[in-house]
Amino acid sequence: MLVGRSRPLGALRSAVRTRPAVAMVEGEAGVGKSRLVRELIDGDLGPLAVLIGHCHPVGEPFPFGAVLDALREVGPRLARLPRLNPVTGVVGPLLPEIAEHLPPPPPSTGDPRADRHRLFRGLRELLNALGPALLVVEDLHWADDGSRRLLRFLMGDPPPDLAVVVTYRRAEVPGGLPLGTAYRPPSPVTGVVVGLEPLDAAGVRALTSAILGEDTSAEFAARLHERTAGLPFVVEEVLRTLRDQPGDARLLDAVGVPVLLRDAMAERLAALPATATRLAEAAAVLGVPAPAELLGEVAAVGAQRVDQALTSALSGQVLHEAENGRYGFRHALARQAVYDTLTGPGRRQLHARAIDALEQVEPRPLVQLAEHSARAGRVAGFLRYGEAAADRAAEQGDATAATGLLRRLLDQPNLPAADVDRLAIKLGRVAHTGLDQHDPAEALARLLTDPRLSTSVRGEVRLYRGLLLVRQSGAVEQAMAEIETAVADLAERPDLAAKGFAVLGQPFVGITSVTDLARWRTAADAFRASTDDVELRMSLLANELSSRLHIGDPTALAEIAALPTAITGTGARRQLARAHCNVGDAMTSVGHFRLAAGHLRCGLRLATEAGGPFVVGTARTTTARLDWFTGQWTGLAERAGALLEEYRDLVPIAGELSLVLGLLAATRGEWAEATGHLGATGAFTPEESIAPVAIAGCAGLAGVALAQEDACRAVVEAERGLDIVRRKGVWAWAGELGPVAVSAYLAAGRHADAEGVVAEFAAGLSGRDVPIAAAALVECRGLVDGSSAALREAADLYAALPAPYLAALATERAEPSVAELAALVDAFDALGATRDAARCRHRLRTLGGGTPSRRGRRGYGNELSPRELEVARLLASGHTNREIADVLFLSPRTVEQHAARVLRKLGAVSRTDLDAEALP
Incomplete structure (x- = not known):
């Protein structure tokens, strides 16, 4: 595949079509000059005879070799020509392979310069006789002087139907002039110089x-x-x-x-x-x-x-x-x-x-x-400079460089036990703030078998390894077991044990119930109350406040309001950054959206200043999820996709980004993409996932099934999410799941089950401060009772958060008027929810309300209309006409007409030519 060369290739093709032409392709070794020329030759050149010659760096002297080499195989073509100019006979002695097809050579003039000029004329006439031709000379920087002179002659007055393409490395051309002297194509010769640069990333x-x-x-x-x-x-x-x-x-x-x-x-x-x-x-x-x-x-x-x-x-x-x-x-x-x-x-x-x-x-x-x-084999110097370099990198927030150096130092044989202890602790601490999780975790695992580690250091190493494993795919249960073992080894380090308690007590990891985790949170809170270490207190507070918010503790907001926005000490600032980001994440999960935005901004600023790349990653990810809720969808898919590419190996981050991408795809009716992303949220492996994200993933999968009118599958997906909620005992996380689960049961004719979920939901939220779940509970009751008033109340509660998409969905379910449906079409269109807007348009048509448009009805000429753009995106993503008809609530015949106009306007031969990323 030729990459990044469309413009140079286009320039060559254009030149070759407008003969006579001269194209000079320059670039360093390995940049792809020959590959570009081959792509030109392999294309449709019509009747052109392609003649290729090569210059070589070493070998026997071969005057004019590059051009003569290109003519060796033209014998069969010459045999079909009726008569050649007698001057072409001078070529025969130099090319015996084609001599039989040429006139007899004329006698020498006795003047070498005259003979050479006659040879040049003979070669020019031979190229002219061959008809439309492309002469390619590769690696001109190695050409002999005779070849350069000959090419100057040909390129100065080429036959009318000849195109010449030469390639060379300018840096290796003697004197910097490929032809030996300056060259400018004479009129009417088409001239182009194509400079190839290396590829970017x-x-x-x-x-x-x-x-x-x-x-x-x-x-x-x-x-x-x-x-x-x-x-x-x-x-x-x-x-x-x-x-x-x-x-x-x-x-x-x-x-x-x-x-x-x-x-x-x-x-x-x-x-x-x-x-x-x-x-x-x-x-x-x-x-x-x-x-x-x-x-x-x-x-x-x-x-x-x-x-x-x-x-x-x-x-x-x-x-x-x-x-x-x-x-x-x-x-x-x-x-x-x-x-x-x-x-x-x-x-x-x-x-x-x-x-x-x-x-x-x-x-x-x-x-x-x-x-x-x-x-140089200076082990002491490596240890001294390496540790100092790691310390400097850690201070500057470059955790990846620091952990890489520390791993190499720990791999040194015969390292004293005191050095092993010190370096191991540094590795664990620094790795915990960075993004490089796998390699440090493996290095710490090897250290745990090292007999030189002291007991307390072994416990600290095990603790940090567990903290790293929490972030890795398929390692959450192993991480918790490792941290619990570490806590037992840290009897002499209650400060470190408290960090372990705080992580073990976090309610959102895995599927262990909140009740069973309470003892760890109690132990962590007790230590926080007794310590004077500011950094440690802030670290424990970051876990405690977010944990309380996640389960809907109504007293948490008052304490959060007193959280500072600045603090002295790099380590303390990192923990304060983590506190704000953790709080912002929890607020996003439970629906305090306006407050969440402020905490995320503050936490991101602090983490950037103090050097906490993992915390920066969590803040950026939670911001993407918050943007989903609050309707900030412009460019969101691209941002979330780029973040997922960057943080793909980190479970807490990757799962949440997959959720955002899956939900966005579902609103566009791109079912396969939506299912793929939502399946990566942990919905099928909740024991190894972040519970609120996995639950929302189940809700998304159930919603996709409902949209495809598969009530049975929707119930299965919803019940998977309900099982996580019940095992965790946290109904605060059912805000997105509740209405979908109730809708699935109702669609399957299981009214009693729908009522049962509403009762459980209400009991689970009693006394809890969870705005999004509270709105969802009102919506669930409206769905079960068929109450438009309740659904409108839910829409108002969603809008106040603000959660415009959820508000629009609730309004749509409340038997809206024609005018309200028209407003919903505009609302969904403004968000980019293609499928939802199409569904409302279909309802409007059914009610006789026409098809509204904020843009008015105008002619789009060769531009894509909004509907054609929707069709184009679905075509580019591989949907069939039938599937597009289902997504957009159109007839297959209408989709067929739209598809034909899309292909015509975009100049595409078939739908496989469409590029989703190139669409406006």
């Missing part, structure tokens, strides 16, 4: 997905882009080495240099002077772009010789100039290729010199010093 992702045949994560694509600098050839070679384990970003650093790239770098190194080679080796050891002076110091090249050596390394395409006068390699694999040429002693010596040089830099580059110490 999105292009690398598209190319990788095409090669692997499956979607690739943004993380993997970004890491691959970093390793390959976006050069398509290098990307393909790396993926070739990863064919057995594609898509794992962690494996990229271990990928060896592809053979072709290694050989290319070896050839370039061999052509350099000794001093330039030493600079390249120093750059490979340093690993990051460096100033010329530092390169010279590490390479032991005198200051007076550095500039000359550097110029050679740059012109030899080994080193590249980065920004701010620093020099390094084009990409990581080029650097690795040079590094691999060093002997073991040579590497250690260069790393030692790098340490000596970098120790003089202020501020000290601790990560680089740690890396060089490890490579």
Whole structure:
């Protein structure tokens, strides 16, 4: 698949069609020049004869070889021509393969320059006789001087039906001029210069997905882009080495240099002077772009010789100039290729010199010093610099860098027990604030078997491992068991034990009932009341307040109002950020939407300032869920999708984002997409999920089934959610589930079951402060009793939250008037709820109310009308005409007419040509 080259390809095709034409394609090695030309040739070129010649870096002298090479196979075409210009005979002696089809060669003039000019004329006449033709000359930077002169002649006055395409690397062209002298296409020759740049991260992702045949994560694509600098050839070679384990970003650093790239770098190194080679080796050891002076110091090249050596390394395409006068390699694999040429002693010596040089830099580059110490075999230096670098990274909020360094330090053999204890504690603490969960959890698991760990440290390590496991898919039950075991080991550290109590007592994790968790919350609250540690008190308060809000404790809001918005100390600020974000999350679950927005903004600000990437992730995710409730749907699907890509491995975040995406898809009638996302909320694995999200996922699945008029399946999905609510004993989380469950029972003719759910719901909410569930209870009663007044009351309660979509649904169920239905159409349209708007339009038509439109009836010309846009999106997502008719409440014939207009307006041949992302 050709990626990111539509404009260059279009330019080439346009030039070839407007002959005579000259196109020059330039770009560095591996950027895809030949691939672009091949795509041009493989396309529809009509009657053009394609002639391809190559220039070679080494080999026997072959004057004019590139062009003559392109003509070797034209014998059969010449055999069909009636008569050739006699001057073409001069080509025969140079190309015996086609000599029999040419006139006899004329005698030499005795003047080499005249003979050469006659040869050029003969080749031009031969190309003219071949008719419409495309002459491609690859790798012009390696061309012999004769070929350049010949091409200048042909391109200066090409036959009228000839297109010439040449490719070259400008950096390797002698003198920087591909044809040896400046060239400008004469009139009326069409001229175009196509410069190819490396792919960006999105292009690398598209190319990788095409090669692997499956979607690739943004993380993997970004890491691959970093390793390959976006050069398509290098990307393909790396993926070739990863064919057995594609898509794992962690494996990229271990990928060896592809053979072709290694050989290319070896050839370039061999052509350099000794001093330039030493600079390249120093750059490979340093690993990051460096100033010329530092390169010279590490390479032991005198200051007076550095500039000359550097110029050679740059012109030899080994080193590249980065920004701010620093020099390094084009990409990581080029650097690795040079590094691999060093002997073991040579590497250690260069790393030692790098340490000596970098120790003089202020501020000290601790990560680089740690890396060089490890490579030089200086274990003490690696420990000293590595721990200092990890501390600095943690202070700056870069938990991923800190945990990576700490893991490497702990992997060192013969590390003293005191160092193991200290580093293990740091690893657990830092990992808890970051996003890198899997690797630190595995490292902590290995440490738990280390006999050097003291008992209290072992308990702390186990606690942090449990906290990491809570966030991993399929590990919630294991996490809780690990934390409970850790608490038993922390008798001498009641402060840490209290953290374990607080997590074990959280009501929203897994399916253990709130009653059974009460003892852990009581223990955590008791310790909080007795400690003077501000950071610890705030940490425990963050869990306590959100837990109380989640179960609808009516006294929680008063305490939350006293929560500060600022605090001293980085650790305390992180915990205050967590408190505000936890409170915002709980408020979103139970319906205090206006208050939730303020706490989320405050928590996000504090977490960003104090360096808490995991807390930042939870705040961004909860904000997406809050936007769903409050009707802020513009761009929400794109935002939630991007967040899911970023946080896919973190259960608390991924489940909630999947919920938002599933609910949005359901409002558009995209049932398969909705079901897929809603199934990823934990609805089918509540024991490993966040309970409120799993319950809402069940509600969403039941709603999809109801929309498809499958009452039995809707009951099954609703009862799955009700089972979670009952096992947890928290009816505060049934706000979204209650009305759907009641509707499912009523649709299945199970009126008594619907009444039973309403009774349970009412008992569960008695004395609880849960605004969204309170509105839902009123709606449930209205549904069971058939009371329009109750449903309108519920709509008013939803609107006050505000929850405009839920308010609109309740209004629709309250036997609305024609005018109210028309307003609902506009309300659903404004949100983007395509399916709901279509349903209300259908009801209006049934009632004889016509089809309203806020836009008025106007002609859309070649633009898509709103209805056509709805059809286009459903077509692009793979729906059949029958399915679209069901979603939009239209006849199949009407959908067929809309679909035909959509394809015509968008210039698509079939629905498979439609791109959902490209639609307005």
